[in-house]
Amino acid sequence: MSGVMVIAEIKDGKVKKSSFEAVSEGRRLCGERGGELSVLLAGDGVEGLAGDFGKYGAGRVFVIEDPVLSTYSTDGYASVFAPLIVKEKPAAILMGNSILARDLMPRLAARLGCGLMTDCVELAFEGEKLSVLRPVFGGKALVRETVEGDGPAFATIRPNVFPADPADPPEKVEPEKVPCDCAEIRTRLIERVEEGDGRIDLTEAEVIVSGGRGMKNAGNFKMLEELASLLHGAVGASRVAVDSGWRPHSDQVGQTGKVVSPKLYIACGISGAVQHLAGMGTARTIVAINSDPEAPIFEKADYGIVGDLFTVLPLLTEELKKVLPD
């Protein structure tokens, strides 16, 4: 067993950024330990995307195309990927820690009798074994883990933690087409209803402006939307803001919401309860705006503004407009 295989995720005809992050990290691991970096790509009409992975250093891209794979199904994707994994014998299989990955990776790992480590923030080979670091107990602790057994180690990586660095020089990839030998698909997607009209996916956003109880009502979130759009980011919310009906549940950050890792997280009127911190504690830079100087969020924040958000936010937005290009 050697090398790293990445399972690519496609959304709306485009490769998700977290897939490139996984390929970049796979390249780094292969650089350390040797072995080939390959990508599994499934869908309908996706062959043209194979070259993108070469830019991030993948040497081989296996493409499985069929109309039945145009939408994701656990049965379909697991049945086309499993035989390839068995044949190619990679030491590790990586995927971005998305909702789809949380469905597919356990199924694949169980089918092949292998171990899975989820939401990893650090990866390294220790001899033959993949060893990972991942947050537990809502981010209060990190555990180092490895998996037993002879098969490949499956791992999902937390989006925005590993940089998506293009390879220098890039690899020239000739997609290797693999026939689709798809087992019976027992679950079929009939309709997909997207929340958020094409807004940036919170888990992949590089900037998140979040609001809590301090926002007072749904209408005031317009201020956050304006600031987020200026910073090409997304709007998040605390559970109180969601439970109050001010934001949809898909915006909730935290233990029972989404786990995010943006470069910049601006928390407005959020106290910093442990359940909220569990969702954003690994953000690279945290800015908190809160009128209470004792709010726990300030213990986590890199920059804190003690003040009324209704005064601070318009000033901040106004100043940023002066310095940021349209």
Ligand code: FAD
């Ligand atoms: P509050 O704690 O009420 O804080 C509001 C803050 O706004 C205060 O610090 C206040 O000083 C400040 N403020 C008020 N007015 C202004 C102003 N004008 N200007 C500036 N600041 C102002 N919470 C989550 O967020 N995500 C989760 O996923 C989640 N999961 C949970 C799971 C469980 C099992 C449980 C028990 C709880 C969970 N919670 C979660 C809830 C969590 O415990 C907190 O209740 C919640 O995070 C608090 O939200 P908040 O910070 O918006 O509100």
